[in-house]
Amino acid sequence: MAELDPQAAALLETMDAMGQPPAYALSVESARDRLRELMANQGEGEPVDRLEEFSIGGPERAIPVRLYAPAGDDHPLLIFYHGGGWAVGDLETHDPVCRRLANAADCAVLSVDYRLAPEHPFPAAVEDAYAALEWAAEYAGRINCDPSRLAVGGDSAGGNLAAAVSLMSRDRDGPEIAHQSLIYPAVASPAVHDFPSYEENAEGYMLEAASVEWYLERYLPDPVDHRNAYAAPLLARDYSELPSTSVLTAGFDPIRDEGREYADRLESAGVEVERHEYEGMIHGFVNLLDHLDAAGEALDALGADLDDAFEK
Known part of the structure; x- marks a missing residue:
């Protein structure tokens, strides 16, 4: 088994000394505030040429x-869905990640502030996510982007949404997607799937297995939805005709194995897959650009995959 990266180990030790309670021990509002506070200490992120906020x-x-857009016009566009268990996270918490991806891929990034659970349980988030894709396909030209070169991506719950949107767009004959970037995606169903990484990495590595359950309970309060492939893409019966995909996983992550399994399913269906396994890393590491060298390396690798996909 791989060893925990020394930088990640030092960060976890510092957080443990601060006595940070796990998400499942907090109220939703407290969990939201904690993530905002953690990400506020990550610095301003890389500069981008153009930054605009609006509503769709x-x-x-x-x-x-x-x-987020580089200099010039007619850039490809990545629609990005932030992580946070469908219950926490916002445009601010993932600002440095979006900046780095825009520069690494030389593309524009549209970060989406979708509705959060438990106020808005499934399918609210995925409906907003798909609406953002449809908006981009119709109006990308108005923001000086190329509507014929669209990608979707996200981390954790955002990776779930990107995978679900890709399935939905194929099933509904929707906008063509050039690539999906899935960063430690949460794609399993609590009613169906069980993986060794849930037990191996249950505690002590940023995201606890009990917190995964806590998030899922808020996003999927109706047991019927536990068997919906747009809630848990690992339930899909068909993975053919999906876009090329990058799947990034972390070795010390309770949801590591579901990301690996999703990559396997895609490859078995003939989808082109690039795997990025960071064996010594923890869940959420790409957000920690000021603390972990691997965060920048991972985002640069995903950016290179996006750049390649947009050129095809």
């Missing part, structure tokens, strides 16, 4: 978005 039409309400 959504199924139930306007959806706030933030656009």
Whole structure:
């Protein structure tokens, strides 16, 4: 078994000394505040040429978005869905990640502030996510982007949404997606799947297995939805005709194995897959650019995959 990266170990030791309670021991509002506070200490992130905030039409309400764009026009566009267990996270918590991806891939990034659970349980988040893709396909030209070169991506719960949106767009004959970037995606169903990594990495590595359950209970309060492939993409019966995919996993992550399994399913269906396994890393590591060298390395690798996909 791989060893925990020394930088990750030092960070976990510091957080443990601070006495940070796990998500499942907090209220939703406290969990949201804690993530905002943690990410606020990560610095401002890399500069980008153009930064705009506006709202787009959504199924139930306007959806706030933030656009990051390099200099010039007619850039490809990555629609990005932030992580946070569908219950926490926002445009601010993932600002440095979006900046790094925009520069690494030389593309524009549209970060989507979708509705959160438990106020808005499934399928609210995925409906907002898909609406953002449809908006981009129709209006990308108005933000000086190329509507024929669209990708989706996200981390954790955001990776779940990106995978679900790719399935939905294929099933509904929706916008063509050039690539999906899935960063330690949460793609399993609590009613069906069980993986060794849930037990191996249950405690002590940023995300606890009990917190995974806590998030799922808020996003999927109706047991019927536990068997919906748009809630848990590992339930899909068909993975053919999906876009090329990058799957990034972390060795010390309770949801590591579901990401690996999703990559296996895609490859078995003939989908082109690039795997990025960071064996010594923990869940959430790409957000920690100021603390972990692997965070920048991982985002640069994903950016290179995006750049290649957009050129095809």
